[in-house]
Amino acid sequence: MIILGVDPGLTRCGVGVIEAGVHRRLSFIHVDVVRSSPDLSQDLRLLAIYNGLVEKIERFAPDTVSIERVFAQDNRNTVLGTAQAAGMAMLAAAQRGIPVALHTPTEAKLAITGNGHAQKVQIERMVTRMLNLTKMPTPADAADALALAICHALRPAGALQGGEREQHLTTAQRQWAEAAQRSAHRRRISADRGM
Amino acid sequence: MIILGVDPGLTRCGVGVIEAGVHRRLSFIHVDVVRSSPDLSQDLRLLAIYNGLVEKIERFAPDTVSIERVFAQDNRNTVLGTAQAAGMAMLAAAQRGIPVALHTPTEAKLAITGNGHAQKVQIERMVTRMLNLTKMPTPADAADALALAICHALRPAGALQGGEREQHLTTAQRQWAEAAQRSAHRRRISADRGM
Numbered sequence: 001m002i003i004l005g006v007d008p009g010l011t012r013c014g015v016g017v018i019e020a021g022v023h024r025r026l027s028f029i030h031v032d033v034v035r036s037s038p039d040l041s042q043d044l045r046l047l048a049i050y051n052g053l054v055e056k057i058e059r060f061a062p063d064t065v066s067i068e069r070v071f072a073q074d075n076r077n078t079v080l081g082t083a084q085a086a087g088m089a090m091l092a093a094a095q096r097g098i099p100v101a102l103h104t105p106t107e108a109k110l111a112i113t114g115n116g117h118a119q120k121v122q123i124e125r126m127v128t129r130m131l132n133l134t135k136m137p138t139p140a141d142a143a144d145a146l147a148l149a150i151c152h153a154l155r156p157a158g159a160l161q162g163g164e165r166e167q168h169l170t171t172a173q174r175q176w177a178e179a180a181q182r183s184a185h186r187r188r189i190s191a192d193r194g195m
Numbered sequence: 196m197i198i199l200g201v202d203p204g205l206t207r208c209g210v211g212v213i214e215a216g217v218h219r220r221l222s223f224i225h226v227d228v229v230r231s232s233p234d235l236s237q238d239l240r241l242l243a244i245y246n247g248l249v250e251k252i253e254r255f256a257p258d259t260v261s262i263e264r265v266f267a268q269d270n271r272n273t274v275l276g277t278a279q280a281a282g283m284a285m286l287a288a289a290q291r292g293i294p295v296a297l298h299t300p301t302e303a304k305l306a307i308t309g310n311g312h313a314q315k316v317q318i319e320r321m322v323t324r325m326l327n328l329t330k331m332p333t334p335a336d337a338a339d340a341l342a343l344a345i346c347h348a349l350r351p352a353g354a355l356q357g358g359e360r361e362q363h364l365t366t367a368q369r370q371w372a373e374a375a376q377r378s379a380h381r382r383r384i385s386a387d388r389g390m
Contacts, residue, residue, distance in 0.1 A: 041295065042285060042295070042297070043285035043286070043288055043289040043295040044289055046282050046285050046286050046289065047285075047286060047289040047290060050286055070275060071275075072267075072271040072272075072274050072275055073271070076267040076268070077267075079267050079275075080265060080266075080267055080274070080275075080278040083275040083278045083279055083282075084278055084279055084281070084282035084285075086279070087241050087278075087279035087282045087283065088282065088286065090237060090238035090241050090242075090279075091238070091241050091242055091245055091283065091286070093238060094238040094239055094241065094242040095242060100236065100237070100238040102237070
């Protein structure tokens with residue numbers, strides 16, 4: 001299963017591609033950043049991000065696109081551009097019939113380090129180790145996109161179904177499942193509000 | 196000159212099309228709402244909005260797409276979906292080389308009623324009168340999309356250039372120009388911040 005992770009941004013949009021094999025064996029495929037120049041108008045910036053993401057999706061033909069969920073209370077100066085970049089990734093996937101998964105930064109941190117408040121450097125180290133890389137992926141900030149792909153690959157089977165499977169989970173997996181459930185709950189509330 | 200106005204939204208996205216002729220003579224062409232079901236996942240909702248907007252843009256071949264500018268401090272429950280819907284309109288226009296103009300609700304209200312704080316019903320009445328319609332456009336909430344198109348058609352020639360032309364403007368036009376300049380200033384600040 002090929003998973004393409006997207007760390008959305010208007011100036012820098014991280015893309016990380018991995019393969020998740022049997023027994024959740026992970027392999028690194030690709031990491032890059034799609035950029036748009038702040039000198040362009042907003043519509044041309046979105047077009048640049050969209051075109052860059054389409055190129056990656058068509059090249060790696062992922063089974064799932066895993067995108068960081070954006071929240072309205074995120075950094076006010078950039079949140080709308082970030083949400084719109086995430087929208088470009090969602091559209092590019094939906095147009096090709098590829099399922100989209102949204103994961104929160106907390107879910108990604110928990111899945112990778114077992115700690116929902118892990119520091120950036122811990123994430124980068126764990127991503128490097130989990131993908132058997134000899135050095136940190138570059139550009140460094142694209143590690144977040146790989147983390148989102150890994151997060152989706154490692155999601156507990158019972159994460160969104162809840163219930164009986166959870167007794168077999170490790171502490172980290174259980175925390176992850178709880179975070180995913182809280183997020184799903186929030187998602188339902190948002191959907192009810194017409195978001 | 197054909198102008199297609201977009202009042203962005205994820206559940207209801209208003210579309211209004213007008214023609215602005217010589218002496219700023221305005222004619223009504225089309226008004227409608229593009230919808231997406233709240234039962235769909237976010238990616239499929241964005242795809243529905245995008246496809247609906249593409250259909251309108253290809254059908255009416257506008258010279259400009261005029262979209263309501265979204266602000267991060269807008270309604271927190273819907274602002275991200277609204278920004279993403281606006282992003283779909285920007286992308287659909289940019290892919291076809293059609294210029295995009297962003298106008299704030301205050302600019303639209305000022306352009307149409309001379310009052311930046313005008314009520315919804317005043318906007319609807321003025322839109323009806325300016326387009327020589329015999330009754331209010333339906334669906335009623337699509338009047339905002341027509342207002343955005345009219346706002347772009349009536350923008351003062353010196354609005355964004357500022358300076359010497361403004362002495363010839365009416366009070367309403369001067370207020371509009373000032374609002375546009377404040378918005379352009381905010382836009383430059385946002386661009387500097389990498390939005």
